[in-house]
Amino acid sequence: MLCKDTLRKNMFRGNAVRVLVLICVSAVLAVTGYTQTSSGATQKATTKATAAEKKSTKSSDLLDINTATAEQLDALPGIGDAYSKKIIAGRPYNTKRDLITRKIIPEATYEKIKDQIIAHHVAKTDTKGSGATK
DSSP states (O other), X not given: OHHHHHHHHHHHHHHHHHHHHHHHHHHHHHHHTEEEOTTSOEXXXXXXXXXXXXXXXXXXXXXXXXXOOHHHHHTSTXXXXXXXXXXXXXXXXXXXXXXXXXXXXXXXXXXXXXXXEEOOOOOXXXXXXXXXXX
């Protein structure tokens, strides 16, 4: 009877140590940014760096939806010929969110392209003083 109790205590301690080691190793890997891929290989996580790069995109690199050609709009993910025609027909836009509020494109498509586009304000031309006749 004494041997069974001692054996059970030792097994419990062994399992507890294994669990504790597993937790510590997981915490260290999480802090250092390592992830496990589907193939089982370990690699450095780059999601934070990728997100920072997307946010640091210069406004000159963004596509202006008020002046872009149909071909330029087609190159955006999720935007095909039909959506590019709708975007061009709906101009001018005050903000890029106008694409959703005016129901030009679905929100899921907007989420794909929002970091790649901008809506520069278009200067309105004054037709009253142009001397045009009616």
